[in-house]
Amino acid sequence: MPRTLVLASNNAGKIKEFNALLADIGITVKPQGEFDFEEAEETGLSFIENAILKARHACAHTGLPALADDSGIEVDYLDGAPGIYSARFAGEHGNNEANNALLLEKLDGVPEAERTARFHCVLAYMRHQNDPTPQVFHGVWEGRILTSAQGQEGFGYDPIFFVPEQGCSAASLPKDIKNQISHRAQALQQLLTSFEQTAGGITL
Numbered sequence: 001m002p003r004t005l006v007l008a009s010n011n012a013g014k015i016k017e018f019n020a021l022l023a024d025i026g027i028t029v030k031p032q033g034e035f036d037f038e039e040a041e042e043t044g045l046s047f048i049e050n051a052i053l054k055a056r057h058a059c060a061h062t063g064l065p066a067l068a069d070d071s072g073i074e075v076d077y078l079d080g081a082p083g084i085y086s087a088r089f090a091g092e093h094g095n096n097e098a099n100n101a102l103l104l105e106k107l108d109g110v111p112e113a114e115r116t117a118r119f120h121c122v123l124a125y126m127r128h129q130n131d132p133t134p135q136v137f138h139g140v141w142e143g144r145i146l147t148s149a150q151g152q153e154g155f156g157y158d159p160i161f162f163v164p165e166q167g168c169s170a171a172s173l174p175k176d177i178k179n180q181i182s183h184r185a186q187a188l189q190q191l192l193t194s195f196e197q198t199a200g201g202i203t204l
């Protein structure tokens with residue numbers, strides 16, 4: 001089990017969730033923003049490629065093991081868009097308001113049955129920048145796109161993502177519930193199980 005790792009993300013919503021999810025297992029999580037380097041260019045054509053690329057970049061700039069998360073929302077009516085381009089769907093990176101407004105606009109008038117969508121979260125854990133066997137974990141969270149925003153919790157597309165088994169939007173869920181069932185929670189649980197199963201956890 002690594003003692004300290006760099007979280008290869010600048011997304012405040014993700015950092016909050018990772019801090020909550022990793023709090024009591026004795027790992028010190030240092031967001032990459034605490035170090036002084038430019039974030040990686042996400043030139044991959046898949047969540048997996050981008051996660052590995054972000055993790056390797058953070059390892060190279062910190063000398064620490066790195067955990068990266070590449071995630072996004074896949075909307076069936078849009079043939080899977082925005083997918084890996086979720087952060088900049090409306091053109092400006094991280095403008096959640098614009099991203100959500102554009103998604104609602106593109107689905108205007110689309111019947112409920114055709115508004116299915118899912119969040120993907122791919123985590124990549126790298127021990128060092130030349131790690132030949134990065135560990136990759138993938139969580140998927142099924143739902144559908146609402147016709148208007150609901151709820152104040154969470155981040156990104158949460159306000160317009162309806163979670164059928166909870167009967168509300170992801171942004172209406174208490175943090176601890178989202179952190180038990182989300183795509184990120186699922187992927188992280190796979191990682192923690194893998195740490196436990198590897199004798200003494202994944203070695204540094």
Ligand SMILES: O=c1nc[nH]c2c1ncn2[C@H]1C[C@H](O)[C@@H](COP(=O)(O)OP(=O)(O)OP(=O)(O)O)O1
Nearest residue numbers: 009010011069070071072073086087155156157158
């Ligand atoms: O739980 C979530 N609830 C709502 N929205 C979410 C979630 N998880 C990812 N998302 C959205 C936010 C962003 O629009 C995109 C991630 O893009 P992605 O490149 O992985 O992250 P980012 O650029 O915001 O930060 P970073 O790359 O530094 O981790 O998917």
Ligand SMILES: [Mg+2]
Nearest residue numbers: 011042070087
């Ligand atoms: Mg990104």
